[in-house]
Amino acid sequence: MKWLSDNKVEYLRVVVSNPDFTSTRYTVVKELGRGGMGVVYLAEDCELDRLVAIKVLNAHEITEERRNRMVREAQIIARLEHPGIVPVHDVGTLPDGRIFYAMKYVRGSRLDEYASQSASLRDRLRKFQAACDAVAFAHAHGVIHRDLKPQNIMIGSFGEVLVLDWGVAKILSDTDDAIEGTVIGTRNYMSPEQARGEIEQLDERADVYSLGAMLAFLLADQPKVSKAAQAICSKAMAQTKESRYSSASELSADVARLLDAEPVSAYRENAVEKVSRWVSKNRFLVLLVLAYLLMRIFFIFTTRP
Secondary structure (H helix, E strand, C coil): CCCCCHHHHHHHHHHHHCCCCCCCCEEEEEEEEECCCEEEEEEEECCCCEEEEEEEECHHHCCHHHHHHHHHHHHHHHHCCCCCECCEEEEEECCCCCEEEEEECCCEEEHHHHHHCCCCHHHHHHHHHHHHHHHHHHHHCCEECCCCCHHHEEEECCCCEEECCCCCCEECCCCCCCCCCCCCCCCCCCCHHHHCCCHHHCCHHHHHHHHHHHHHHHHCCCCCCCHHHHHHHHHHCCCCHHHCCCCHHHHHHHHHHHHCCCCCCCCCCCHHHHHHHHHHHCHHHHHHHHHHHHHHHHHHHHCCC
C-alpha cells in the first residue's frame, strides 16, 4: 500500500473543503479570512462584473442549526440598511448543502490596523463615533451585535466606517437564541453579563460595554488622555449595565461633546477645568483679545510725553 504524503493529504483536504461555485454567478478569486462558522472569499460577480465578498459555511459544520444561523445572519444584515453596515446582495445554497451569502467587498483596513498607522486621537474618535452611530441604528431596529471589537470595524478607502461580522447578532424580540449559560463574544470586549453566559439578560447595554472597550483600546497608546475621555470609557464599561450609557447613541453624543470641547455627561468639571476648556475652545478669540490688549499697552507707553 502506498501512503500519501502530508502535503498531498493537506492538498486534498483543501480541495474537498473549497466551495463549488460552478452553478452560481460567482467565481472565487482568493480567501480573505476565516471565522468560527464560515470562510470569507473574494469573488467576482460574473453577471454584474464586480468584486464581492462571499461568506460560506464551513464544510465540517453543515448542520440544520448552522445552516439556519447563516441564513439568519444574512437576513439580519439585509434588514439593516445603513451606510455603516455592509449590505448583503445575495444568499444561496451550494451543491454540497453549504449556505453562502454575497455582500459588498470593502477595501480598507480594520480599526486596529488603522489605529496603528498613527491616526490622530481626533480622527480615531470620529471613526469611533461613526461606529457607535451604526450600532445605534441596529439597536433602533431591535438588533444587538454581541461581538463588537476593533477587528470587526472596517475603515474603507474613502474613510467610511463599517461594522462587520453579525454572525452572533441577536434580534431582541427573538426568544429562539443560544442556550442560557453559553458565552458569546470576545474576551476583553464582552460585557460581564456576557462573560457569565446570561444570554437572556443581554440588551443594547452589552454592546455599549464593548464599544467602551473599543474606545479604551483607541486611547491606550495616547500620551495624554483627558479626564473627560477617561470618564466616558469608565461609564461605558461599568460593571453593571444600569450604570452604563443607556444606548450607543447616548455614548456617541458624549463623544461628540468631547470633540466639540463641550462638557460631557460622564464627568463633572471643576471651575478651573471649565475655564481651561473654554479657553481651549475659544483660543482664537482669546488670542485676539490678548493681541488687542498688547497693542493698547504698547500704544499707551509709546505715546507718553
